[in-house]
Amino acid sequence: MGGYGDVKLLREDGLRLDGRKIDEMRPIEIEAGTLPGADGSAWVKHGLNVAVAAVYGPMEAHPRKIQRQDRCVIDVRYNMAPFSTSDRIRPGYNRRSREISKVTAEALESVVICERYPRSKIRVEIEILSAEAGTRCVGITAAAVALADAGIPMRDLLVGVASGKVEDTVVLDLDKAEDNYGQADLPVGILPNTGEIAFLQMDGDLSPDEFNLAMEYNFKAAAEIHDIMVDALKRRYEGGEN
Amino acid sequence: MGGYGDVKLLREDGLRLDGRKIDEMRPIEIEAGTLPGADGSAWVKHGLNVAVAAVYGPMEAHPRKIQRQDRCVIDVRYNMAPFSTSDRIRPGYNRRSREISKVTAEALESVVICERYPRSKIRVEIEILSAEAGTRCVGITAAAVALADAGIPMRDLLVGVASGKVEDTVVLDLDKAEDNYGQADLPVGILPNTGEIAFLQMDGDLSPDEFNLAMEYNFKAAAEIHDIMVDALKRRYEGGEN
Amino acid sequence: MGGYGDVKLLREDGLRLDGRKIDEMRPIEIEAGTLPGADGSAWVKHGLNVAVAAVYGPMEAHPRKIQRQDRCVIDVRYNMAPFSTSDRIRPGYNRRSREISKVTAEALESVVICERYPRSKIRVEIEILSAEAGTRCVGITAAAVALADAGIPMRDLLVGVASGKVEDTVVLDLDKAEDNYGQADLPVGILPNTGEIAFLQMDGDLSPDEFNLAMEYNFKAAAEIHDIMVDALKRRYEGGEN
Amino acid sequence: MVALVPTLLRQELARLAENDARIDGRGRWEARDITLETDCLYNGEGSAKVVWGDTIIYAGVKFEMRTPWPDRPNQGSLMCSAELRPIAGRKYEPGPPSPESIELGRVVDRGIRESGCIDMEKLCIVPGEKVWGVMIDIHVLSDQGNMFDACALAAIAALRTAIVPAERFDVGEDYTLKVKSTPIMASFTRVGGRYVFDPSAEEELGGDERIHITLGDEGHLHSLQKGLKGVFTPDEFAEIFDVAQSRCVELRKLVANQEGN
Amino acid sequence: MVALVPTLLRQELARLAENDARIDGRGRWEARDITLETDCLYNGEGSAKVVWGDTIIYAGVKFEMRTPWPDRPNQGSLMCSAELRPIAGRKYEPGPPSPESIELGRVVDRGIRESGCIDMEKLCIVPGEKVWGVMIDIHVLSDQGNMFDACALAAIAALRTAIVPAERFDVGEDYTLKVKSTPIMASFTRVGGRYVFDPSAEEELGGDERIHITLGDEGHLHSLQKGLKGVFTPDEFAEIFDVAQSRCVELRKLVANQEGN
Amino acid sequence: MVALVPTLLRQELARLAENDARIDGRGRWEARDITLETDCLYNGEGSAKVVWGDTIIYAGVKFEMRTPWPDRPNQGSLMCSAELRPIAGRKYEPGPPSPESIELGRVVDRGIRESGCIDMEKLCIVPGEKVWGVMIDIHVLSDQGNMFDACALAAIAALRTAIVPAERFDVGEDYTLKVKSTPIMASFTRVGGRYVFDPSAEEELGGDERIHITLGDEGHLHSLQKGLKGVFTPDEFAEIFDVAQSRCVELRKLVANQEGN
DSSP states (O other), X not given: OOOOTTSOOBOTTSOBTTSOOTTOOOOEEEEEOOOTTSSEEEEEEXXXXXXXXXXXXXXXXXXXXXXXXXXXXXXEEEEEOTTSSSSOOOSSOOHHHHXXXXXXXXXXXXXXXXXXXXXXXXXXEEEXXXXXXXXXXXXXXXXXXXXXXXXXXXXXXXXXXXXXXXXXXXXXXXXXXXXXXXXXXXXXXXXXXXXXXXXXXXXXXXXXXXXXXXXXXXXXXXXXXXXXXXXXXXXXXXXXXX | OOOOTTSOOBOTTSOBTTSOOTTOOOOXXXXXOOOTTSSEEEEEEETTEEEEEEEEEEEEOOSGGGOBTXXXXXXXXXXXXXXXXXXXXXXXXXXXXXXXXXXXHHHHHHHBXXXXXXXXXXXXXXXXXXXXXXXXXXXXXXXXXHHHHTTOOBSSOOEEEEEEEETTEEEESOXXXXXXXXXXXXXXEXXXXXXXXXXXXXXXXXXXXXXXXXXXXHHHHHHHHHHHHHHHHHHHHHSTTO | OOOOXXXXXXXXXXXXXXXXXXXXXXXXXXXXXXXXXXXXXXXEEETTEXXXXXXXXXXXXXXXXGOBTTBOEEEEEEEEOXXXXXXXXOSSOOHHHHHHHXXXXXXXXXXXXXXXXXXXXXXXXXXXXXXXXXXXXXXXXXXXXXXXXXXXXXXXXXXXXXXXXXXXXXXESOOHHHHHHOSEEEEEEEETTTTEEXXXXXXXXXXXXXXXXXXXXXHHHHHHHHHHHHHHHHHXXXXXTO | OTTHHHHXXXXXXXXXXXXXXXXXXXXXTOOOOEEEEEXXXXXXXXXXXXXXXXXXXXXXXXXXXXXXXXXXXXXXXXXXXXXXXXXXXXXXXXXSOXXXXXXXXXXXXXXXXXXXXXXXXXXXXXXXXXXXXXXXXEEEEEOSSOHHHHHHHHHXXXXXXXXXXXXXXXXXXXXXXXXXXXXXXXXXXXXXTEEEESOOHHHHHTOOOEEEEEEOTTSOEEEEEEESSOOBOHHHHHHHXXXXXXXXXXXXXXXXXXHHO | XXXXXXXXXXXXXXXXXXXXXXXXXXXXXXXXXXXXXXXXXXXXXXXXXXEETTEEEEEEEEEEEEOOOTTOTTOOEEEEEEEOOGGGOTTOOOSSOXXXXXXXHHHHHHHHHHTXXXXXXXXXXXXXXXXXXXXXXXXXXXXXXXXXXXXXXXXXXXHHTOEEOTTTTTSSOOEEOOOOOOOEEEEEEEETTEEEESOOHHHHHTOOOEEEEEXXXXXXXXXXXXXXXXXXXXXXXXXXXXXXXXXXXXXHHHHHHHHHO | OTTHHHHHHHHHHHHHHHTTOOTTSOOTTOOOOEEEXXXXXXXXXXXXXXXXXXXXXXXXXXXXXXXXXXXXXXXOEEEEEEEOOGGGXXXXXXXXXXXXXXXXXXXXXXXXXXXXXXXXXXXXXXXXXXXXXXXXXXXXXXXXSOHHHHHHHHHHHHHHTOEEOTTTTTSSOOEEOOOOOXXXXXXXXXXXXXXXXXXXXHHHHTOOOEEEEEEOTTSOXXXXXXXXXXXXXXXXXXXXXXXXXXXXXXXXXXXXXXXXX
């Protein structure tokens, strides 16, 4: 977190700079099945973030040494397009993307019924086309919809959502300014139906109470996003193959 | 192309700075079988360019996944030595070399009777020791002689040759100054006996008519170079194993 | 070698800046079996150098193409920790470390009874935690103790030791200042019982006579270090598994 | 096994070619549906999305401030590169840039660069000290045939909508980048023995070599490239060159229409 | 075959968990023996060695002089990174940094950075020109379980003993780096179905997901991370969070005691 | 299977050694034919081609202008590196620099550097600001035995003919680089149990360790290196050291003769 103390992020009326309430999400749009060549795909716009996810597989896992006898492995690549941020991102090796890819893959392996596909691999490709804070969560949401679109059985639809802290106040779903100048960020991946958590990161400064409140906001938002995800999948199947 | 308008490249008498006519090639020398350890090899001096090519194979293609059941693959590496240019070239990864290697490999696969060697690989190594404009063409010529020296059956001897445009005039075989300050470059790989084209690149600015004239020059020159190539191969086999 | 002529490295009384005689080693401490998870390990402090070596194996060599039908291969990685030197060393690819790893591996293959383990691999990991001149020799000594600790049969205990030249005088075991400002360095790997040499490098300037004297010092020191190595191994096996 | 299906496909494509037909019913020089959208990404200083049949491409433009090359103190620079990441299709694998992605980026780059549509001297801020570097990045989301033409279209459309972010770099007010022309690429692939325009993924799988032609506003050639295994004759080239002229005019209109919006 | 042993191990760990027991006899929240040594490496400007059970970690601090980022002209920088070289254990392979080593370095880094224990403005030498870059490098000599906590402990202990080498860089006299607090990491791994503190190598092999919690002097959270396959409930988190509070207090004392020496 | 042929070859080489014979009829300390050509590449500021038996090496010298290291403000630099690209022989594979190529470059580099034949202070242009960096690149076109000696010969011959390209860098007139001496490498390989000079490719295949000795004009040692598996005794070294002295004198004459041309 940037943690600069001198940027005002809350207005006199208690609302945030973009007019949202402290527990209000940015608007979300989701579309399933957007990439014709993939086995499953999704497009998610969350605030000004745009993420696209594609699923290929299940397919044979090779090289052999990555195979698991009793389950499939999930191979996730989270990537930010060079033009997705204010300063261009150089393509290629990137420690931040590697870490996010790793923990996202582990979160998805926690919800997919991996035992259904022994010795297999499922490729999940997450591309961030436009970034405005919270891209790892938007990527998780997109990946979950793409997996569902591909017909991969899962314990629940995983939802990516974050809360944070600005001006000593816990708020839901940080935007770019709040992310740059705020005090904490708590991105999680939630299974809304089981109430479990499959993804968890956090940085900044949160007291135990602040943490609990941020988690409460996250669970509430996850339920809302879940409905939008389900809607997108319904539209996809009612609308047929396109 | 550099495309600087203010450098004079044609003299008052209509000849070029080095005294050549507009449809005249730089001098070319070719020797076949210059590398004792290779299955085939060639040394080509074209103007001040020096290229050496070696062929190893056919050999088993591995790893397996590069094998083709019905033909061999041709693995080309075009490389410029660090001391081949005015400014030293750092060894290692290089986008330009990779592109030239790819399209050169595809051109050679178009003339080699690849079906003769299923599941095999032929390695073609092209090293530019001295560069003075047109190295990709010199490399193609060297590779073709080296393949012939290795006894690999081909539909024809592929010839690399380029024409271009300087001071709004189409000229054959650009030298260094003409390449730096000229308006277009059209390197091609020609099969002189069949009249076909296996390699084609172009950049700069050419009207349709200029393109046709440049192609005409290229075909004429290809026939001349072809004779020098055949000569080199004859000398090699008359002279014995050298 | 730095080879600066104007730094005084010998005192008026004929001793060296740190008080050592010209044929006197820095103090050495060795401990065997310091890493619980390795098959063999050693910790060596030599002057202010600290090296740790671990041995894993013999294990199956893979990929297949590195296997030798009639012997094992020894895979050595010599590495300097980022904090081991005055200026931080960036982790990653490093030409110096690769060369030292290669010649160290070849030296160890010369003393291990490799024929005992066909198609196998022995991994030897050498980590320099603190560097004060002569780290490659300290690494060799550590590796030899670690191999012995792992129970790998060897023709002899290989000892790493170096002599050099400062102010036109041959001296044993250069320290940091002597390495920086001296005139020659002659690191060798000696088999004290057979009187053979398995590792040899040298740079700087040595006359034939100076070379012979430096070698004499090295052989004398190797016998001393050998005793300390044997001691460490005895302590290890008398002391049981810790 | 993998070799079998392409063999049958090749036979079918050859049979269709004899009857001057294509596997999806199109005419030999007929393109699939193309939609072009610009200014579609929040952080791109210029951006475009092309949906060409089932092929989907994004391009984005970013500006960097840099010091000029010593031998060209009053010129900025332009670079176009393409990423062919594994999202683009089942056959694309992770790893360092493949020869395919390098070729793609460089062929599109040459077409735009050599057309002279950007005046490099206009990218100079302070001679010898500060110039603009313009980066066009192409992102292939879905490759379902004729990726090169779709990428080139996205790249030039993104470039033509780019805003120079002078304010962000504290060198004056933002302004629209001046792009003098609209270089367009048209590519042809040998399918069933003869060239067609805009091959589908299936036609590419069972096809041979391809030729990429980039033409400027006046119909001049700015870039050529032959890719993949195969040879062609000058007569064959003359035929597709004529088609390229008319296809490029149509695609240039598509860009102009989008800008008119 | 490789899959077999873990299966038996998992069954045994589940059986033990039912009786609230652990494979090495420890209590659920009990740590193995920990020793901490600082100032143990000649060339490190700060250094620490942690022996935590059979896990052995070194951390070293180095300073570099560099120019500040343009947007933060009076701030230095801190970076912590971990190397997971093949010496660390049989399963570690040579090659470029693995996702595991990147995660390890970044999670430890975030805990220290976000605690605010280093005032970045204090690392400024000449605003806009020269600042200190502080590099904490973690070197894993032996991974025999709970590597993350041992690494975090070594990193903060090394940092807290660091001397700024101003003389060597010709900018005044050496002085002790000011470190305002002692962020500590406590990690929990699901073993036999329930979380335990400080898993051994065996417990990690037969275990599931882990949760890393970094707490500051006042018990505030500065970094969280879930790794590996598995899910948890808020109630489970609440339970380990309480344990983390007390374990971090104890480990912080260990650092203080060492400094008192 | 690969292991079989070398075994038979080793037996044959041992049998020959017993009769003090070599597989190609040479004497134990006898070299193959060597030809040296300099100034043979248009763009090299110095260049040499060595044909040593069937081993073919090119070396080229390039100059770069750079800022000096802070601790040596009035010294330029010299670097010699070798590329062992796949053209060099059937066994060489593409990829990042192999340990073999790194060793080759570094051993040649040390011999030249440590001989002191280049006065680094003479490479200074403006103290603290501009110095020359001299790069010797070695390119192995054909490795058919004793590559190290051929590379070292090409490197010093290229260096000794180098012209400092001052005009191109706008710092005065071109002038010949001053090289004070001619360090020469002689290498010995154990074949059939005893050392020989200048092994052929076959002898290397069936041989053991090798020793590289670089000697200066006065016969002083400047670089030593033992490579590959094998051990030797001080007596064995004394024997080859004497041979190295005479072989280096002969090779130095070859360089001098070429320069006399």
